Amino acid sequence: MKALEKSKPEEGLWMVQAPVPEIGPDEVLIRINATGICGTDIHIWNWDEWAEATVPVPMITGHEFAGEIVELGRNVTGLEIGQRCSGEGHVVGTESRQSRSGKFHLDPGTRGIGVNVQGAFAEYLRLPAFNVVPLPDDIPDEIGAILDPLGNAVHTALSFDLLGEDVLITGAGPIGIMAAAVARHAGARHVVITDINPDRLTLAQHVCPNIRTVDVTKEDLRDVIHELGMKQGFDVGLEMSGNQQALDQMVESLIMGGKIALLGIPPGKSPVDWSRIVFKAITIKGVYGREMFETWYKMIAMLQNGLDVSRVITHRMHVDDFKEGFAAMKSGQSGKVVLNWR
Ligand code: NAD
Ligand code: ZN
Numbered sequence: 001m002k003a004l005e006k007s008k009p010e011e012g013l014w015m016v017q018a019p020v021p022e023i024g025p026d027e028v029l030i031r032i033n034a035t036g037i038c039g040t041d042i043h044i045w046n047w048d049e050w051a052e053a054t055v056p057v058p059m060i061t062g063h064e065f066a067g068e069i070v071e072l073g074r075n076v077t078g079l080e081i082g083q084r085c086s087g088e089g090h091v092v093g094t095e096s097r098q099s100r101s102g103k104f105h106l107d108p109g110t111r112g113i114g115v116n117v118q119g120a121f122a123e124y125l126r127l128p129a130f131n132v133v134p135l136p137d138d139i140p141d142e143i144g145a146i147l148d149p150l151g152n153a154v155h156t157a158l159s160f161d162l163l164g165e166d167v168l169i170t171g172a173g174p175i176g177i178m179a180a181a182v183a184r185h186a187g188a189r190h191v192v193i194t195d196i197n198p199d200r201l202t203l204a205q206h207v208c209p210n211i212r213t214v215d216v217t218k219e220d221l222r223d224v225i226h227e228l229g230m231k232q233g234f235d236v237g238l239e240m241s242g243n244q245q246a247l248d249q250m251v252e253s254l255i256m257g258g259k260i261a262l263l264g265i266p267p268g269k270s271p272v273d274w275s276r277i278v279f280k281a282i283t284i285k286g287v288y289g290r291e292m293f294e295t296w297y298k299m300i301a302m303l304q305n306g307l308d309v310s311r312v313i314t315h316r317m318h319v320d321d322f323k324e325g326f327a328a329m330k331s332g333q334s335g336k337v338v339l340n341w342r
Helices: 039-046 049-054 147-157 174-185 198-207 221-227 244-253 274-279 294-303 319-331
Strands: 002-006 014-017 027-037 064-072 084-087 124-128 132-134 167-170 191-195 212-215 234-239 254-262 283-286 313-318 336-340
Touching: 002 319, 014 319, 027 084, 027 319, 039 049, 039 319, 064 124, 064 147, 147 174, 147 294, 167 174, 167 244, 174 191, 174 198, 174 234, 191 198, 191 221, 198 212, 212 221, 221 244, 234 244, 244 254, 244 274, 313 319, 319 336
Parallel strands: 167 191, 167 234, 191 212, 234 254, 254 283, 313 336
Antiparallel strands: 002 014, 027 064, 027 124, 027 336, 064 084, 084 132
């Protein structure tokens, strides 16, 4: 089969011929229809410090996918050949305390497809049946291919009650933009999203016309708080940039007793003004991945009831043109890039 692989410990990815994976009794084989390129895949392409320390070579990359089940392991029940699906790319165990209490997303033994185990940028993917999420007919493959990052957005956005709340999102990357759409769908009052890249803010406004975008190089968030008629500031912050200044601005712009969900990954250790957080009595929650499978359930329900994130996909191309897709991602001018495998 065709597969996009990290074949050598250096910059780049290579299209190779790889054997179709053999599945175990509790696994399924999925024929891939579409995949999304993630920031993680860019780290792996660039072969930065994180990738070098984390990813064994050779490794078929990719973890955002939609496809169709073509083979079932002998123990698998409840799934069918021909079933369209996406799936959770975090492969978890069942032994840890967290898993045994149903919090699979907190399993300390989590391994990621396309990072620690062979991934989805291939004609066929082997996946535990447990991880499969069937796709309803009204969710197309290209949306199925971005459910992983949409799930990050949903998991983060639904960390705190948003109904009637004023929400600040820092970072208008694809995940921040989708989080803005989710916050709107969940009934937030004001939704404000910041970035330093005007292209990203234009895209955010295109995907969610009814939010306020703020270029923090040009505008002061305090003026925006005033303009929108908030008495003190935002109730909830969703940090989606991994940027230190963005986090500082968020802490400054929250009300006393405000809440922050942190998804963005800072590049290294970053200084935090803890006394400011203590005296503002701010609650902080770190968010990793998606809840298995509550996030998937809620995300699909919202998509079937008016949540529309389709415009966050700015590039669609055949996988043979993957170099163009990665270049678009690296340009900082794209939203999601979807590669078609069929
Ligand atoms: P992205 O890099 O495409 O978007 C980040 C955005 O933040 C960019 O548009 C950038 O211009 C913007 N930004 C930079 N400095 C800023 C500032 N001072 N103020 C406001 N915005 C600023 O990333 P993405 O794919 O949308 O992912 C969002 C974040 O979530 C990333 O940090 C990513 O590593 C992280 N992530 C975490 C998880 C998890 O499980 N915790 C999963 C996926 C992604
Ligand atoms: Zn991803």
